[in-house]
Amino acid sequence: MLTLRPSDDTLYQALLDRDAAYDGFAYVCVTSTRIFCRFTCAARKPRRENCRFETSIADCLTAGYRPCKRCTPMLRYGDGDPTIATLLAALDAEPDRRWSEQHLIALGHDPSTVRRAFKRRFGMSFLELARQRRLSQAVNTLNAGAPVIAAQLDAGFESGSGFRHAITQRLGAAPRQLKDQRLLKADWIETPIGPMLAVVCDHALHLLEFADRPALPTELKRLQERGRCGIIMGRTGVTDTVEAELAAYFAGHASDFTVRIGGHGTPFEREVWQALSQIPAGQRRSYSAVARDLDRQSAVRAVARANGANQIAILIPCHRVMGADGSLTGYGGGLWRKEWLLRHEQRFQQASSTAEVHQLR
Numbered sequence: 001m002l003t004l005r006p007s008d009d010t011l012y013q014a015l016l017d018r019d020a021a022y023d024g025f026a027y028v029c030v031t032s033t034r035i036f037c038r039f040t041c042a043a044r045k046p047r048r049e050n051c052r053f054e055t056s057i058a059d060c061l062t063a064g065y066r067p068c069k070r071c072t073p074m075l076r077y078g079d080g081d082p083t084i085a086t087l088l089a090a091l092d093a094e095p096d097r098r099w100s101e102q103h104l105i106a107l108g109h110d111p112s113t114v115r116r117a118f119k120r121r122f123g124m125s126f127l128e129l130a131r132q133r134r135l136s137q138a139v140n141t142l143n144a145g146a147p148v149i150a151a152q153l154d155a156g157f158e159s160g161s162g163f164r165h166a167i168t169q170r171l172g173a174a175p176r177q178l179k180d181q182r183l184l185k186a187d188w189i190e191t192p193i194g195p196m197l198a199v200v201c202d203h204a205l206h207l208l209e210f211a212d213r214p215a216l217p218t219e220l221k222r223l224q225e226r227g228r229c230g231i232i233m234g235r236t237g238v239t240d241t242v243e244a245e246l247a248a249y250f251a252g253h254a255s256d257f258t259v260r261i262g263g264h265g266t267p268f269e270r271e272v273w274q275a276l277s278q279i280p281a282g283q284r285r286s287y288s289a290v291a292r293d294l295d296r297q298s299a300v301r302a303v304a305r306a307n308g309a310n311q312i313a314i315l316i317p318c319h320r321v322m323g324a325d326g327s328l329t330g331y332g333g334g335l336w337r338k339e340w341l342l343r344h345e346q347r348f349q350q351a352s353s354t355a356e357v358h359q360l361r
Contacts, residue, residue: 011053029065036060041071061132099130185234200238206262210333252348255281257315272306279320282349
């Protein structure tokens, strides 16, 4: 039996109520302060638009958030294990320290035992956890406009090359690029059929994919390489627009999207994606039909490849393209989602047609 994660609205209400039942089940990450808290934190509650929710401390740290000093979510979560509690207290006292196994041994701990305990509790080892905290501090320093050397020192890296390697792995761009080149911002958008990752700039949407799409890591890497940019966690007004338009779509209120989409892909791919966007909701096209619409009858396979290269799910509706025999064929988000989306749009169109008939009467 699957346990469904509560909606963000439910979690936000639990936060307002300081519901202790959610402690350890989920955490609130405050985008305005880059801090994550327990649900029972006594601090003033953030505004709804400044909240995102994660199900583990590891996820909070990986996303670049620091533990709240008031509710100490990491220390409280380590209460049941003296080793974890002791090391978390030491980490909280020296978050910028570059911890190693030698430090653990000097404190009287067996590194293997510590690794297993933290993996069970947090989903990452103590050394990984400490490293994430240092990198989070470095990201905040860079984003504040400080020199790279300042971020390097804040992160506790004596070696410039070591720091560059670590920050590049984390963000997909070298530290100098984080200052001199643009950054795209990525954030999660909850939908009825699973979370989606939206990558945006201040003006356009560059990627929108389901979180469990197998090709997502490859798409992110390709986006970084083609755009020569880094990706960090965050939102812009474009994220808000995408989220609002997706909410209207899933609620059955609207099927048109106005958000600007970044100009990626080859000229032919963009031509195919434009043709996909012209397919009305509730209707389906075969690959050969799309090729005919483009007056490229011999390019059916190329159309199929361009369809698969689409990295803007739903808004560029590649789910409306079928096999020649009417079969669902492949879909990066999973065939079950493709079928769900098609049925949802059919219900949406039927409801719209019924409403039009009533208006005519």
